[in-house]
Amino acid sequence: MSAAIPEPTGPAPQGGQPGTGEESVAKLISIAPRPTLAQRLISWASRPPGKLYLPSCVIVALVLLYEDSVPGGHLTSFVLGLGGGAVLATMGALRLGIAMTVARPMIRYYWLRWITPPLIALAAVALSLADVPLQARVDASAADLLHLRETTGSSGVVLPEERWTGFYPISEVSEREGVTLFTVEGAGLLKKSGLAYSPKALETDVFLPGHGNVVYEHVKGNWYSWTDY
Incomplete structure (x- = not known):
């Protein structure tokens, strides 16, 4: 004997066949009230940091580390x-406050995704306070800067083909009281700044x-940053 085929569920419309279960669900969805703007905002805000927020934190941290690697800062x-x-x-x-109120689970x-942004911020602050970006960039550029010092002499404008020396764009090399000053193009928040080498x-x-x-600030070894006030 063959199994009996179940009959469609749902009330039959006038002059038609009974409706299916899927049609009933679709009808319920269509008549359900739409979420308000506040409800949508709460739903979005209670979600853990995701594909957009976490990369944004990394990008901002890298920008700040780059700024710290420039002598005198980069405006x-x-x-x-x-x-x-x-x-x-x-x-x-804001999102953490909303999540703690309505979505603690x-x-x-997703505890790892919630603690990642503060960890990124703490790492960036720690590296900046230790002057790691500036010291690393100076170390990587030191040999090229000293070579530029020998080729340009005690004073001179850097040629366009020599402007990028190491990892710094150098616009001018000068000397004061035995100290070689390298003017870094774009360095300094409000005043002209650069690097200095002094034996x-x-x-x-x-x-x-x-x-x-x-005014000088010590970077590492014989290297200093300078700012012209």
Whole structure:
């Protein structure tokens, strides 16, 4: 004997066949109230950081590390990094607050994704405070900078083909009281800045006789950063 074929469920429309279960579900969905804007915002905000937020945190951290690798800072990177970091921090705090209010299980289940943005921020801050980006970039460029010092002499504008020396765009090389100054193009938040090489130790954070308005900060070894105030 063959199995009996189940009859379609649902009330039969006038003059037609009974409706299927799928049609009933579709009808219920169509008449269900749509979520409000506030409900959609809460639903979005309670989700863990995902494919857009986490890469954005990494990009902002890299921008800030690049800014720290420039002697005297870099204005464009500083503004972008600070602004982007403030926006991401505000969004993260808002989403975490909403998730703790209405979706605590989401935090426990996706705990790694929730703690990743603060870890990225802490790593960037720690590297910046230790001057790791600046020291690493200077170390990688030191040999080329010293070679440029020998080829250009004590004072001179750098030729276009020699402008990128190591990992820095150098626009000018000069000398003051035995200290070689490399002007880094675009360096400095508000004042002109660059790198300095001195065989002798220099006092830092003070104006030195014969050096004009230049103030030095120690980077590593015989290398310093300078800013012309």
